[in-house]
Amino acid sequence: MSQEMSLESCLEIIKPGVISLLQDYGRYGMQHYGITNSGPMDEHAYLWANKILGNHFNAPQIEVCMGGFEARFSKPTVIAICGANLLPTLNRSPIKTWQTHTVKEGDVIRFSGAKHGLYAYLAILSGFKVEPQLSSCSTVMREQLGGLHKNGEKLKAGDLLPYQAQSNKRERNIAPYVVIVPEECIPRYADSINLRFVPNLSENGCDQTTINAFIQQSIHQGCRVSNDINRMGYRLQGVSLSDPNQNIISQGISTGFIQLPKDGQPIVLMKDRQTIGGYPLLGCVAHLDLALLSQSKPGVKVSFTPVEVGDLEGELVEYFRFFDVTY
Amino acid sequence: MKVVSLSENTLVVLFDQTISRQTAAEVLKLKQLINKELAEFVIDIIPSYTSIHVSFNLRKISHKSFVEKVETLTQQTRQTKQADLQQNHEKNLIEIPVYYGEEVGFDLHQIADKSGLSIKQIIQTHSDKIYDVFALGFAPGFAYLGTVDEQIAIPRKETPRLSVPQGSLGIAGEQTAIYPFDSPGGWNIIGKTPIKLVDYNQQSPCIFEVGDSIKFQPISKSEFLKQGGEL
Numbered sequence: 001m002s003q004e005m006s007l008e009s010c011l012e013i014i015k016p017g018v019i020s021l022l023q024d025y026g027r028y029g030m031q032h033y034g035i036t037n038s039g040p041m042d043e044h045a046y047l048w049a050n051k052i053l054g055n056h057f058n059a060p061q062i063e064v065c066m067g068g069f070e071a072r073f074s075k076p077t078v079i080a081i082c083g084a085n086l087l088p089t090l091n092r093s094p095i096k097t098w099q100t101h102t103v104k105e106g107d108v109i110r111f112s113g114a115k116h117g118l119y120a121y122l123a124i125l126s127g128f129k130v131e132p133q134l135s136s137c138s139t140v141m142r143e144q145l146g147g148l149h150k151n152g153e154k155l156k157a158g159d160l161l162p163y164q165a166q167s168n169k170r171e172r173n174i175a176p177y178v179v180i181v182p183e184e185c186i187p188r189y190a191d192s193i194n195l196r197f198v199p200n201l202s203e204n205g206c207d208q209t210t211i212n213a214f215i216q217q218s219i220h221q222g223c224r225v226s227n228d229i230n231r232m233g234y235r236l237q238g239v240s241l242s243d244p245n246q247n248i249i250s251q252g253i254s255t256g257f258i259q260l261p262k263d264g265q266p267i268v269l270m271k272d273r274q275t276i277g278g279y280p281l282l283g284c285v286a287h288l289d290l291a292l293l294s295q296s297k298p299g300v301k302v303s304f305t306p307v308e309v310g311d312l313e314g315e316l317v318e319y320f321r322f323f324d325v326t327y
Numbered sequence: 328m329k330v331v332s333l334s335e336n337t338l339v340v341l342f343d344q345t346i347s348r349q350t351a352a353e354v355l356k357l358k359q360l361i362n363k364e365l366a367e368f369v370i371d372i373i374p375s376y377t378s379i380h381v382s383f384n385l386r387k388i389s390h391k392s393f394v395e396k397v398e399t400l401t402q403q404t405r406q407t408k409q410a411d412l413q414q415n416h417e418k419n420l421i422e423i424p425v426y427y428g429e430e431v432g433f434d435l436h437q438i439a440d441k442s443g444l445s446i447k448q449i450i451q452t453h454s455d456k457i458y459d460v461f462a463l464g465f466a467p468g469f470a471y472l473g474t475v476d477e478q479i480a481i482p483r484k485e486t487p488r489l490s491v492p493q494g495s496l497g498i499a500g501e502q503t504a505i506y507p508f509d510s511p512g513g514w515n516i517i518g519k520t521p522i523k524l525v526d527y528n529q530q531s532p533c534i535f536e537v538g539d540s541i542k543f544q545p546i547s548k549s550e551f552l553k554q555g556g557e558l
Contacts, residue, residue, distance in 0.1 A: 028370050028371060029370065029371060031373045032374065032463065033467055033531075034463045034468055035467045134527055143466070144508070145467070150527070198333065198334055200333060202339075204339070204341060251378040251380055252339065252371075254334065276465070284333050284334035286335070309332050309390055316335045317385050320385060327384055
């Protein structure tokens with residue numbers, strides 16, 4: 001891409017907000033080097049934003065955490081906003097989430113703050129044109145990897161994110177269009193969520209008594225999302241499981257795994273987790289339920305329902321097909 | 328050795344849960360088989376001390392079929408003779424230059440005090456051995472190597488350093504490792520390598536993989552500086 005083009009059509013960050021990160025679907029096939037997957041915390045919202053723009057599933061977007069974000073478009077294009085409703089405005093007029101919007105040269109988009117949810121996704125037609133690092137643009141601050149400057153930095157004021165502008169000619173010939181995510185596909189980020197999980201009864205897992213206690217306590221004692229949450233993991237509070245009293249030998253871990261550290265407060269691993277870990281695993285949260293957890297603020301009630309792999313597989317394959325996720 | 332389903336698209340193969348060269352040889356063998364036979368289905372593979380974690384592509388294969396394929400390869404690994412496991416011809420041997428100087432090996436004196444060995448003996452004991460990469464993680468390119476001679480095995484420091492310089496070589500218990508980046512850390516530092524272990528701009532961003540053999544090559548201060556090392 002020429003420098004000229006990147007200067008001509010770009011999104012200029014005016015205020016980056018709390019943490020705004022460039023994210024594509026993630027960095028896969030690198031975990032044996034200790035490099036995490038990263039990718040959008042709320043994969044469901046991210047995939048819908050690309051879908052309604054007709055983008056490739058892996059097209060880079062901006063993940064805005066909790067708002068405070070402001071940016072200006074230098075050329076006309078089409079955008080989509082999905083995920084948490086961070087009260088977005090375009091030139092100070094409120095705009096709807098879970099749909100596309102056309103923007104003009106000089107338009108300013110803002111996200112203030114959330115009533116519910118944490119992460120909003122700002123997708124743009126064809127995706128932001130950023131060169132990948134190790135085949136992904138996803139930003140991992142801890143690993144100093146990816147992002148606009150290929151150093152893991154979060155977005156900052158003055159950053160220019162290139163995109164492919166719609167030519168004026170094309171703009172004249174087509175009417176502005178809007179694509180809206182069907183109502184029944186838009187999740188409600190509630191104050192209470194239920195997560196399906198596959199219990200792990202292997203020798204690196206937990207015994208049936210501990211798993212039963214986990215399920216029962218999560219339902220009856222009011223298990224909640226704690227204040228200790230970030231892109232690596234969400235620590236839960238309100239359940240107190242007995243010290244598993246065993247160290248397991250560090251092994252590979254994935255998004256959704258529920259670790260049980262010595263203090264008995266489970267941690268659900270999220271997109272930027274480390275690649276190996278040495279805590280026993282209570283099980284793994286259903287892939288499709290992680291989007292809801294990712295959007296859950298501290299204090300949200302969480303209960304767990306045990307399921308088997310067979311109960312989840314068909315639904316997940318259908319989801320990958322629908323969004324045309326190829327890996 | 329057994330295959331355990333963990334989620335819709337992940338499984339783990341658990342080997343005998345004791346850290347040993349034999350288990351490491353089995354892990355390497357199965358890793359090679361999976362990479363050779365099942366590459367088209369695999370998204371990520373994370374071998375570790377006594378396990379191999381695999382995530383796979385559900386759009387290409389069902390959970391059940393993938394588990395069966397891994398079980399077959401696990402069976403094959405189990406039947407591989409000990410001698411063949413130990414003499415794995417595809418095993419890489421990587422030499423890493425290290426300057427074991429006191430100005431970069433902050434904890435050499437402490438190990439000398441504890442072990443009763445001279446610094447020269449510590450260096451020789453550490454660099455004589457060929458180590459296995461047992462696991463990789465904690466940070467990109469951080470390789471857990473084992474096992475160090477028990478004479479120089481020393482527990483992690485009680486108070487970790489706030490910053491350990493990139494390239495520092497440390498010991499914790501019977502394991503030894505190089506910090507690929509500046510980071511906080513509690514390992515006992517005995518030297519430093521001038522070479523860069525992680526380069527995100529390379530197709531293979533890290534020098535090591537689990538199953539590789541590592542030999543440390545002691546170098547002089549002038550050689551260390553010549554190779555770009557920083558004191």
